[in-house]
Amino acid sequence: MAARAWPYDPKVPAPGVDRETLDPDSAEWLGCLDQAAADRDGCLSRLHALMTRAARRELARRAAQLAVSGPELDDLAVQSAGDAMVAVLAKLDQFRGESRFTTWVYKFVMFEVSAKIGRHQWQHHAPSSSEIDWDRLPDRVGLGPEDHAVQRDLVRAVTSAVEQDLTEYQRSVFVAILIDGVPLEAVAHGMGVSRNTVYKALFDARRKVRAALVAHGQLGQTEGRTP
Amino acid sequence: MSDWSLVEHFLHTDPADVGCDGAMAVLEVYAELTHADPAAARTRFPGVAVHLSQCGPCAEDLTGLLRAIVADEADS
Numbered sequence: 001m002a003a004r005a006w007p008y009d010p011k012v013p014a015p016g017v018d019r020e021t022l023d024p025d026s027a028e029w030l031g032c033l034d035q036a037a038a039d040r041d042g043c044l045s046r047l048h049a050l051m052t053r054a055a056r057r058e059l060a061r062r063a064a065q066l067a068v069s070g071p072e073l074d075d076l077a078v079q080s081a082g083d084a085m086v087a088v089l090a091k092l093d094q095f096r097g098e099s100r101f102t103t104w105v106y107k108f109v110m111f112e113v114s115a116k117i118g119r120h121q122w123q124h125h126a127p128s129s130s131e132i133d134w135d136r137l138p139d140r141v142g143l144g145p146e147d148h149a150v151q152r153d154l155v156r157a158v159t160s161a162v163e164q165d166l167t168e169y170q171r172s173v174f175v176a177i178l179i180d181g182v183p184l185e186a187v188a189h190g191m192g193v194s195r196n197t198v199y200k201a202l203f204d205a206r207r208k209v210r211a212a213l214v215a216h217g218q219l220g221q222t223e224g225r226t227p
Numbered sequence: 228m229s230d231w232s233l234v235e236h237f238l239h240t241d242p243a244d245v246g247c248d249g250a251m252a253v254l255e256v257y258a259e260l261t262h263a264d265p266a267a268a269r270t271r272f273p274g275v276a277v278h279l280s281q282c283g284p285c286a287e288d289l290t291g292l293l294r295a296i297v298a299d300e301a302d303s
Contacts, residue, residue: 057298058291099255106295107255110288118284141237143230150230178237185284195284196247203240210238219235 017097026101033092047088050102052081054109062113065183066120076116083115084108114195118185126190127180134159136179153218161212162205170205173198241281245274250285258292 019027032043055077059066063073087108095104137158138151162171172191176182177198182190188198213219250257257275260268269276279286 054295054298057294061291061294062287098253099259102299103255103259103292103296106292107251107258107288109295110291111251113291114284114288142233147230150234154234183284184282194247196251199247199282203244203246206238207240210235210240213234213238219231219238 017095019097022097023100026097029101030092030095033089047105048081048085051085051088051105051109052078054106055081055084055113058110058113062117065117067124068120076113076120080109080112080116084112087112114185115189118183118189118195121183121186122190125182125186127176127182132175132179134179136181140178140181157213157216157218158209161209165208165212166205170201170208173201174205174209177202239281241277243274243277244281245278247278247282247285250275250278250282251288254285254289254292258289258296261289262293262296 017030019030022030029043029047031037032039033047034040037043056074059073059077059080063069066073066076068076084105085108088105095101134155137155138147141154143151143154162174166174173187176187176190177184184198184202185195188195191198210219253272253275257268257272257279260271279289
């Protein structure tokens, strides 16, 4: 497998893969998926079967995150495999040969399964109220009832930072995920943005809130140290 | 862990974190490396390792990918 420089920039187009350097199975997959391959239809059927099996296994593993089972769960697996296959075929020329072809394909299956679970979770766990229940914060942080003074100071400091220092978008993400407990993937679905976009907003929101708590002397300058 | 150290943990971010897109770009490579030698994966992709320790959805995808690799080995 060809080594690639790190950090890797996914925006830079990948060079075409050298099939001579691939493991035999991966080379065979690329060969039979070629537009000119004699048995391309058979190859597509085998790929679809492989991806459907992987999606079924993954959804079975993550079934506890969903309130569905049986045929409905299987429908999600079939949908995930189908959507993942469309993505794989559209991006076939981006396969870099740094892993086995099947591992690369499974990545698309996992991503689609996660997206389907996120959609399902949003339908069942979307925030039901526009009111922010700040009383949940100590519990989310993991503070026990004996930490009453910390609880009071924490709620006051975080509420102030969230309202004054965050953008409206960052505030929505912070509250949905960290206060309301909505899964990140579900928030991404509900907001119609990518997982990365939500993660970045949450990252920035955490950093800003922490900076505010440092400025007020409640946290130390260096992470891991308390004043 | 007690009082404000819990708050520290709750608000923790790491500037080395590559984000979801950065992790997804190489997740299949990271998964195969992890399957063979987890320490080697963390050494080659430290920013991805940081991200996977912070991001539940991406860590879940990695777990699924590792299970698929193991299942493939069992099937063959």
